[in-house]
Amino acid sequence: MxxxxxxxxxxxxxxxxxxxxxxxxxxxxxxxxxxxxxxxxxxxxxxxxxxxxxxxxxxxxxxxxxxxxxxxxxxxxxxxxxxxxxxxxxxxxxxxxQHPIHLLPHVGETVAALAAEFELVLITKGDLLDQERKLAQSGLGEFFDAVEIVSDKTPATYARAFAKAPHGPAGAMMVGNSLKSDVLPALAAGAFAVHVPHDLTWVLEQAESPKGAHRFFELPDLGGLPGLIDGLRR
CATH class of the missing domain: 1.10.150.240 (Putative phosphatase; domain 2)
Structure with missing residues (x-):
């Protein structure tokens, strides 16, 4: 790396x-x-x-x-x-x-651990008020340095979201369940991208996996993210 x-x-x-x-x-x-x-x-x-x-x-x-x-x-x-x-x-x-928030496995401990060392940015699509509500109820809000609630996710979205990073998108990593929204445009912007598949992914968020892309990785859950990042440092 x-x-x-x-x-x-x-x-x-x-x-x-x-x-x-x-x-x-x-x-x-x-x-x-x-x-x-x-x-x-x-x-x-x-x-x-x-x-x-x-x-x-x-x-x-x-x-x-x-x-x-x-x-x-x-x-x-x-x-x-x-x-x-x-x-x-x-x-x-x-x-x-109004539905209660249910965190996915390993989310709480992983986000908390990474927040101690990295700048964390939440980049999400959806209704502004609903996304703000979910973040507040999740108990994760304090760990994020910035929150971007966007109408869509494109390479320009990630270029803007990561522009303030010391090395721009090249020194950033995007993590998400959607190949279409979280992986492909982040790679196009020059960032690393980690796909964490979810059993239920909306058909309009599905896309072909970018196999062979040197900045692309896949994990079964967020628990392996700190180890992945440590491995990239070596």
């Missing part, structure tokens, strides 16, 4: 704490509510299409997800969806926005 790592960026949802499982549970509830109007597989296809086309309007997060469910419900029922169903979808979204 020619350039020492001084800064570590972390994704939040499904890297530090559980997130996607609550979306999937709500989708199951959505399918039950619309069961008389559409088969589950067809309904999920329509919902995914709505989410994909709405990203540019609503961005990532729960609010956009709820609006996409309502739009899909209107489509599959030809605008005859009962008001009670809309109310249920709104209530489901509110429940998601």
């Amino acid at each position: 020619s350039t020492p790592i001084t800064t570590i960026g972390f994704d939040a949802d499904d890297t530090l704490w559980q997130n996607e499982q609550f979306f999937q549970l709500t989708q199951e509830r959505f399918a039950d509510l619309l069961a008389e109007f559409a088969e589950p597989d067809h309904l999920m296809e329509r919902l995914l299409a709505a989410e994909r086309r709405n990203l540019g309007h609503y961005g990532f997060g729960i609010k956009g997800f709820v609006l996409s469910m309502i739009e899909t419900a209107l489509e599959v029922t030809e605008h005859k969806v009962p008001g009670e169903v809309i109310a249920e979808l709104l209530a489901a979204g509110q429940e998601m926005l």
